[in-house]
Amino acid sequence: MTVHLFGGVWSPSCANFALRRTIEYNASEFHPKVLQTVKTNFYVDDCLKSVPSADEAVYLVHQLKELLLRGGFRLNKWIFNCTEVIYSLLEEEWTKGLKCLNMNFDNLPCERALGMLWNVELDQFQFNIQVEPKPMTRRGLLSIVSFVYDLLGYTGPYVLRAKMLFQQLCRLNYGWDDTIPPEIAEQWGRWLKDIHLMRFVCGAGLVQETLASDTIYGQCILETLVK
Incomplete structure (x- = not known):
């Protein structure tokens, strides 16, 4: 079986298994920090990672792309709170919200991350909860x-x-x-x-x-x- 249904209850575990297999097969060729990022910073198809500098982010991004491509995973829809890292990638690899911005004047957008709102410009997790009226029961x-x-x-x-x-x-x-x-x-x-x-x-x-x-x-x- 080479294809899994999107939304199938078994699909996340299969995806995580494939990620870890990719690490095992290529562990000797990549830095331990890159391998550890795949192990601990992916939640199904989202990767959230914070690093101290733009240079380290650029290095990590390109290493992750190379590593996971070997397992058939093409990483895209990238977004960062640092324009230097954004410009290190092709525009076609950016998330949709970045492509329509003027990077010199517009604020970076809010994106969904793990079910929450990430204000990229301020680097904050935010919650915008709209509650519908419910019975007082x-x-x-x-x-x-x-x-x-x-x-x-x-x-x-x-x-x-x-x-x-x-x-x-x-x-x-x-x-x-x-x-x-x-x-x-x-x-x-x-x-x-x-x-x-x-x-x-x-x-x-x-x-x-x-x-x-x-x-x-x-x-x-x-x-x-x-x-």
Whole structure:
């Protein structure tokens, strides 16, 4: 079998298997950083990678292209937050949003990355969540909370507030379609009002915090970017 259906539940695992086989067959000819990028920075057909300099990015991009082409993978739709790296590739290899820009005057676009918005110009992950009205019930609350897709967990502290409200409703034995009590409805309304404030920045440097209580427990590592 040489072709897999797009969207098949088995397709991601087959793609990852083929990526790793490509690494194994060509490991002796490429730098370990290139091999490690394929192992740890690909999520199905997306590759997200941050490096300290434009020169290192240019080297990595061309090495990745050469390596994965040997496995039948032609990498394209590239985008970077550095024009020097962008111009190191042919225009036909750029993502569609770059081709219509004037690089001297226009800001770099926002792109989808792992289900989130990446503001390329500012180098930020952002969340633009448009919530449709739902009934004030357990079912409605869960529907909206589940709508916040965040693979990397950046919205965790914010979404946690809504999950705690859902937990209260479960403890009070409210049914899926029972109207929630006024005190929880008020807190839910405040949560919805603040949903547009979610905006997160990713960078280097780590600050670690640990939280534990009767209600929740967890650990958070905050990332800061120093330029």
